[in-house]
Amino acid sequence: MIQQGNSDLYTFAWPVSRVGEAIEVLIRKTGLLSAPMEAPTPPENLEQTDEEGLGHWIEFVAGRFDIEAEPVESPYTEVEQMLRHAGPALIRLSGRETPCFLALLRNRWRGISIITPELSVRTVSPQVIREALTAELEGPLTQWIDQLLIEAGIPEPRRSRVKTSVLKEQLSESRVRGCRLLRLSPGAGFRTHICRARVPHHLFILIGVHSIRQMLMFLGWWIIGKGVLQGYFDQAWLLAWALILFTAIPFHLLETWIQSIISLGAGTLFKQRLLYGTLRLEPEEVRHQGAGQFLGRVMESEALESMALEGGFTTVLSVIQLFMAAIILSMGVGEWPHSLSLLAWMTVIFLICWRYYQHNQNWTEASREMTNDLVEKMVGHRTRLAQEDDRRWHDEEDRALNHYLKLSERLDRVGMILSACASRGWLIVGLAGIAYSFVSSPDSQAKLAVTLGGIIFASQSLTSFVGGLLSLVGVRTAWDQAGPLFRAAARPGNSKSLSFILPSELDKNTDDDNAPILLSRDIAFRYHDYGRPVLRKCSLKICKGDCLLLEGPSGGGKSTLAALLAGLRVPESGLHLLRGVDWQTIGIQEWRKRVVAAPQFHENHVLTETFSFNLLMGRRWPPTREALEEAQIICRELGLGDLLDRMPAGLQQTVGESGWQLSHGERSRLYIARALLQKTDFIVLDESFAALDPENLHKAMGCVLRRTKTLLVIAHP
Numbered sequence: 001m002i003q004q005g006n007s008d009l010y011t012f013a014w015p016v017s018r019v020g021e022a023i024e025v026l027i028r029k030t031g032l033l034s035a036p037m038e039a040p041t042p043p044e045n046l047e048q049t050d051e052e053g054l055g056h057w058i059e060f061v062a063g064r065f066d067i068e069a070e071p072v073e074s075p076y077t078e079v080e081q082m083l084r085h086a087g088p089a090l091i092r093l094s095g096r097e098t099p100c101f102l103a104l105l106r107n108r109w110r111g112i113s114i115i116t117p118e119l120s121v122r123t124v125s126p127q128v129i130r131e132a133l134t135a136e137l138e139g140p141l142t143q144w145i146d147q148l149l150i151e152a153g154i155p156e157p158r159r160s161r162v163k164t165s166v167l168k169e170q171l172s173e174s175r176v177r178g179c180r181l182l183r184l185s186p187g188a189g190f191r192t193h194i195c196r197a198r199v200p201h202h203l204f205i206l207i208g209v210h211s212i213r214q215m216l217m218f219l220g221w222w223i224i225g226k227g228v229l230q231g232y233f234d235q236a237w238l239l240a241w242a243l244i245l246f247t248a249i250p251f252h253l254l255e256t257w258i259q260s261i262i263s264l265g266a267g268t269l270f271k272q273r274l275l276y277g278t279l280r281l282e283p284e285e286v287r288h289q290g291a292g293q294f295l296g297r298v299m300e301s302e303a304l305e306s307m308a309l310e311g312g313f314t315t316v317l318s319v320i321q322l323f324m325a326a327i328i329l330s331m332g333v334g335e336w337p338h339s340l341s342l343l344a345w346m347t348v349i350f351l352i353c354w355r356y357y358q359h360n361q362n363w364t365e366a367s368r369e370m371t372n373d374l375v376e377k378m379v380g381h382r383t384r385l386a387q388e389d390d391r392r393w394h395d396e397e398d399r400a401l402n403h404y405l406k407l408s409e410r411l412d413r414v415g416m417i418l419s420a421c422a423s424r425g426w427l428i429v430g431l432a433g434i435a436y437s438f439v440s441s442p443d444s445q446a447k448l449a450v451t452l453g454g455i456i457f458a459s460q461s462l463t464s465f466v467g468g469l470l471s472l473v474g475v476r477t478a479w480d481q482a483g484p485l486f487r488a489a490a491r492p493g494n495s496k497s498l499s500f501i502l503p504s505e506l507d508k509n510t511d512d513d514n515a516p517i518l519l520s521r522d523i524a525f526r527y528h529d530y531g532r533p534v535l536r537k538c539s540l541k542i543c544k545g546d547c548l549l550l551e552g553p554s555g556g557g558k559s560t561l562a563a564l565l566a567g568l569r570v571p572e573s574g575l576h577l578l579r580g581v582d583w584q585t586i587g588i589q590e591w592r593k594r595v596v597a598a599p600q601f602h603e604n605h606v607l608t609e610t611f612s613f614n615l616l617m618g619r620r621w622p623p624t625r626e627a628l629e630e631a632q633i634i635c636r637e638l639g640l641g642d643l644l645d646r647m648p649a650g651l652q653q654t655v656g657e658s659g660w661q662l663s664h665g666e667r668s669r670l671y672i673a674r675a676l677l678q679k680t681d682f683i684v685l686d687e688s689f690a691a692l693d694p695e696n697l698h699k700a701m702g703c704v705l706r707r708t709k710t711l712l713v714i715a716h717p
């Protein structure tokens with residue numbers, strides 16, 4: 001039954017203390033949870049916590065189940081639409097003393113199904129949920145609109161419609177929050193993602209539809225063949241033939257449609273995973289790569305997706321066709337031995353493809369090496385001209401080119417054999433198989449016709465089979481580039497916290513001014529497993545209000561220490577506490593929210609985006625008006641007022657590589673402003689003042705000291 005009342009909704013909502021349980025039930029019911037697992041026990045004072053604390057708890061519980069609880073916002077006018085696509089999701093209902101949550105299962109044609117705390121499933125109209133979600137926003141306007149409608153003399157029956165329109169008009173710019181989508185984490189197994197996207201299911205249907213279409217085609221052949229061989233064509237047979245041809249059309253359309261569904265589903269998952277994998281790469285893995293290599297990876301990944309899907313479809317469908325061709329051949333004059341000869345030919349083709357694959361690997365490797373060498377030689381071109389004997393300038397290139405040409409020749413030769421011989425060779429083999437029967441028993445014309453049909457059909461299918469296999473060879477080569485990104489997505493990260501602690505509890509830990517914000521004892525760190533430790537037996541204590549200057553020789557480990565303090569790296573051993581809690585418990589993500597670093601110039605970046613985005617990228621996006629104003633004020637305090645006035649679009653000016661060019665000093669102040677705007681109580685500035693003239697240094701230093709409670713500045717003496 002559809003519940004219409006807004007007040008009923010609260011009786012179906014889960015209290016804060018049971019929100020973890022609601023997540024568990026939701027993901028179990030929707031198949032996101034495969035192994036039996038229970039939600040962690042909520043902390044004692046969860047009910048008293050604020051929205052941020054609750055969000056942390058929900059994310060912690062979701063993380064335990066290897067899923068994501070992604071907060072989403074929706075424009076006021078699109079809330080209902082968002083709700084229809086949200087499930088499984090948690091909807092936060094406010095308006096009562098304590099907030100509570102609706103566990104939204106899925107959209108049904110009668111309404112939205114939700115799970116109640118009694119574990120029963122109810123259907124609720126989306127309008128009712130929308131009203132509850134938007135009540136807080138609409139509240140301040142309702143009385144005023146009601147009054148306005150009375151004064152304007154709008155008749156009673158029309159008031160509700162007019163009121164809805166006025167609300168839409170007034171709140172069109174507002175965004176509604178309070179919904180969290182529960183989704184499989186992008187790092188979960190790719191097979192799980194593929195199964196949830198129902199790709200195998202669609203593939204199964206595709207195979208079925210294709211087989212039916214092929215059978216219809218054979219039936220058409222059979223009717224025509226029978227008519228020709230038996231010498232009659234009455235109207236009924238012709239009609240049957242026409243009907244079969246027409247019936248094949250919707251099957252063909254269905255096949256194309258299913259192929260596009262699979263391509264879209266698998267392609268999206270693939271891209272999502274690559275992107276997630278890219279974000280999970282360690283800084284060391286990307287540090288030494290240039291833009292060209294990244295572009296190469298993107299292009300290869302793009303090719304990989306299209307080739308894998310196209311090659312996969314072609315190979316699967318051509319194998320089905322070859323299987324059918326083998327059945328047809330078994331019904332012809334050559335019977336089963338003839339079908340076996342087709343299978344033997346397929347094996348030969350497969351082996352040649354394998355050879356092609358090996359040559360392709362060698363050729364790709366040689367081509368990559370040549371490209372890398374070429375780039376290096378272009379860079380060191382002048383040195384070579386000056387240092388090397390001019391008679392030997394091109395010896396190495398000639399050798400590499402010869403090697404490359406030899407490999408290309410081999411690859412082309414095998415490729416040519418494949419494309420020229422796969423179907424033509426089969427025609428010779430297939431026809432040779434029936435030559436004897438053709439001469440010895442010319443009476444069995446029908447069987448001969450079937451055999452000839454089978455041979456031609458197999459020949460066509462072999463052409464597609466080879467095309468599909470060649471695409472798959474290309475996939476294997478492209479995989480070398482995309483594979484590391486794909487695998488990085490499945491790496492276990494250290495961003496999840498082991499146990500939960502409310503942010504308010506963390507803050508309490510340092511209410512006492514003498515309690516350290518950060519305490520490290522005997523920490524050690526090395527970049528490589530067997531390398532020399534960069535930090536050894538390093539201890540420090542930073543209390544609220546401390547403003548510290550860290551000086552030391554170049555290469556002494558200052559930036560490494562800054563990275564450890566900011567949670568950008570984790571220590572190998574030793575005690576490392578933030579507000580009395582170690583990094584494993586607090587979780588590296590939470591740590592990074594609480595300690596902000598402006599890394600050294602070469603480790604920090606200006607993105608090709610607006611100046612405001614570069615300033616506020618550590619805050620909620622899109623920014624509020626207050627955030628933009630604050631950014632503007634901090635920039636002016638840091639001495640960037642002149643720059644803001646000069647840029648035609650001010651804060652909205654695009655900066656970065658293809659935008660407005662910033663000077664060294666402007667960039668370093670942008671990085672300082674970015675750190676200050678994250679509003680944490682401990683900031684680490686790594687050589688941020690090095691590029692500033694005395695006047696700007698004075699301004700910037702003053703601004704930082706005014707706006708930060710606790711500060712560590714790294715500088716050279």
Ligand SMILES: Nc1ncnc2c1ncn2[C@@H]1O[C@H](COP(=O)(O)OP(=O)(O)OP(=O)(O)O)[C@@H](O)[C@H]1O
Pocket residue numbers: 284527528534552553554555556557558559560561
């Ligand atoms: N990503 C890295 N991989 C391997 N070794 C590194 C890496 N970054 C720094 N190192 C090494 O760690 C040591 C400390 O480097 P770090 O950058 O922390 O020194 P620093 O005191 O900040 O130097 P500077 O004042 O010159 O910036 C150096 O010997 C450096 O070679």
